[in-house]
Amino acid sequence: DVKVTQSSRYLVKRTGEKVFLECVQDMDHENMFWYRQDPGLGLRLIYFSYDVKMKEKGDIPEGYSVSREKKERFSLILESASTNQTSMYLCASRTGTQGFGEQYFGPGTRLTVT
Amino acid sequence: DQQVKQNSPSLSVQEGRISILNCDYTNSMFDYFLWYKKYPAEGPTFLISISSIKDKNEDGRFTVFLNKSAKHLSLHIVPSQPGDSAVYFCAASGLTGANNLFFGTGTRLTVIP
Numbered sequence A: 001d002v003k004v005t006q007s008s009r010y011l012v013k014r015t016g017e018k019v020f021l022e023c024v025q026d027m028d029h030e031n032m033f034w035y036r037q038d039p040g041l042g043l044r045l046i047y048f049s050y051d052v053k054m055k056e057k058g059d060i061p062e063g064y065s066v067s068r069e070k071k072e073r074f075s076l077i078l079e080s081a082s083t084n085q086t087s088m089y090l091c092a093s094r095t096g097t098q099g100f101g102e103q104y105f106g107p108g109t110r111l112t113v114t
Numbered sequence B: 001d002q003q004v005k006q007n008s009p010s011l012s013v014q015e016g017r018i019s020i021l022n023c024d025y026t027n028s029m030f031d032y033f034l035w036y037k038k039y040p041a042e043g044p045t046f047l048i049s050i051s052s053i054k055d056k057n058e059d060g061r062f063t064v065f066l067n068k069s070a071k072h073l074s075l076h077i078v079p080s081q082p083g084d085s086a087v088y089f090c091a092a093s094g095l096t097g098a099n100n101l102f103f104g105t106g107t108r109l110t111v112i113p
Helices: none
Strands: A004-006 A010-013 A019-025 A031-038 A042-051 A054-057 A064-070 A073-078 A087-094 A109-113 B010-014 B019-025 B032-038 B045-051 B056-059 B062-067 B072-077 B086-093 B107-112
Touching (some): A019 A031, A019 A087, A019 A109, A031 A073, A042 A064, A042 A073, A042 B086, A054 A064, B010 B019, B019 B032, B019 B086, B019 B107, B032 B062, B045 B056, B045 B062, B072 B086
Parallel strands (some): B010 B107
Antiparallel strands (some): A004 A019, A031 A042, A031 A087, A042 A054, A064 A073, B019 B072, B032 B045, B032 B086, B062 B072, B086 B107
């Protein structure tokens, strides 16, 4: 069965802290994605990676960075957390190199920055 | 700018009736469309997809219709069940090029028993 796991379901951090969100997939997928979901805005792509050590900016990369050192793991980093980064963060993975095919999502991390 | 739009934030339907969720897109390069369902505190799960070479795809109670000339797709659920109550997102991508999906803002479906 397809599995995408995220390190935390809920996280509370203070403004200015460095935050790491971890995502692991067990499907040997080439592509991995980080989204944030906010009410009325749907899912917005932050970064994606199509291979180890490769990354591409999505629609809203400002304030975030990513790391993909191993094929199964994709980390999202908030260098200095701010209150406007309070959101639900969703990780996804997909096989293949074309746009065809569904993405499989993890359960999400609800991050609150105070 | 939102390239995929779901203009109805919510929809309520009686159990057993048809639910119709709508989605519009602006980018004519989109060739592949998907619907996802999301329950609270869970990640979205894939429901059904359609490529641009088709105008209809059916999977059990779920049917997706694509009207390329109108840049419009819809999801029909027949018959609707209380367990279908969730937020539904439509998404689009190109078959070549970018790997990412463009999502709509979601429609919350409530099926009333």
